[in-house]
Amino acid sequence: MLRNRRGGNCGRGRTWRWFPDYKVIDRAPSQRITPVILCGGEGTRLSPLSSAERPKYLLKGWSSRTILQETILRVSDSAIYKEPILFTSTRTETIVRTDAAKAAGAGFTLIAEPAPRSTCPPLITAAILASKEESDALLLALPSDHYIEDLGHFTGAVIKAAGQTGQGKIALFGVTPKSAETGYGYIECANEGKGGEVYKVISFHEKPSRERAEAYLKSGNYLINSGIALFKASTLLAYAKKFLPKLLERVEESIWDVDTPSLQKGYEACQKISFDHAVLEGPIEKVCVELQTGWSDLGTIESIRQAALKYQSERGSLFNAIRSGLPLTPFKS
Known part of the structure; x- marks a missing residue:
């Protein structure tokens, strides 16, 4: 049963609380993975901590690095990952490029969306670009602004998920709910998993009501959707061709890939829809692969406060300032 899942760490039993060197395991998947990092959002949910010009992922969350830099470094092991593809808005293109270069050097592709179109159009774009270099490319889609405590466990979970993406499957990453959270999507999992950590997904549910979230929690068969997914580019493109043909066509028409990939103004005609x-x-x-480690989407002031009080942090970071008594009363979640 999901409610009796065992804990534990990957990476030969090593526990990584935060990320000093980003080399955590000595095994790799049979195929390297292309990270797709989504640097979206309007930056207004956490105002005045963040803004449209200075989104959350550019804050120094728990270390001397920005949250975006931590995300890039989390997927920087060249034995496992290829160079990442980053998506952001034209408004933040310059500052994201500068910030990302501090973690990745020149080893990344940055694509600015002419207009924000949620998460599905950029992931289709990434699938098209990646499949040009490798017909069966593996993509790891992840937000730019989450906290993950144990790097070794996360990397092991990604490798485990990579072995589950055949035959048109998408691998999700779920987190055990601690309370009846209404701000997340939920993944309903079969009781019987593979090795106790990989589960067949019965259904996917968007943000529930309080009553329904309480039922999910009580059943023990639901995990919170972390917003991270691993899949083959060919899987997404085949799905889009069948079920999202107009969106796929719009994206294909918008890609300009002569010297460096970019999106043309016609991208604005794409449907705004989430993955x-x-x-x-x-x-x-x-x-679904279970993430058995500390995780937060840092989506509200309260979730940031809880993460800051729970997890380790460096001096000069937002987490550390909160632990030191930064008042949160002026802020709204």
Whole structure:
């Protein structure tokens, strides 16, 4: 049963609380993975901590690095990952490029969206670009602004998920709910998993009501959707061709890939739709790998406060300032 899942760490039993060197395991998947880091959002939910010009991922969350830099370094092991593809807005293109270069050097591709179109259009764009270099490319889609405590466990979970993406499957990463949270999507999992950590997904549910979230928590068969997904580019493109043909066509028409990839103004005509709604809620086979480590999407002032009080941090970071007594009363979640 999901409610009796065992804990533990990957990476030969090593526990990594935060990320000094980003080399954590000595095994790698049979195929390297292309990270796709989504640097979106309007930066207004955490105002005045963040703004449209200075989004959350550019804050120094728990270390001397920005949250975006931590995200890039989390997927920087060249034995496992290829160079990442980053998506952001034209408004933040310059500052994101500068910030990302401090973690990745020149080893990344940055694509600025002419207009924000949620998460599905950029992931289709990434799938098209990656498949040009490798017909069966593996993509790891992840937000730019999350906290993950144990790097060794996360990397092991990614490697485990990579072995589950055959035959048109998408691998999701779920987190055990601690309370009846209404701000997340939920993944309903079969009781019987593979090795106790990989589960067949029965259904995917967007943000529930309080009553329904309490039922999910009580059942013990639901995990919170972390917003991270691993899949083959060919899987997403085949799905889009069948179920999202107009969106796929619009994206294909918008890509300009002569010297460096970019998106043309016609991209604005793409439907604004999330990957969760367009794909994960649709008729596609999914599995879920459980993240048995500390995780937060840092989506509200309260979730940032809780993470700051729970996890280690460096002096000069937002977490450390909160632990030191930064008042949160002026802020609204």
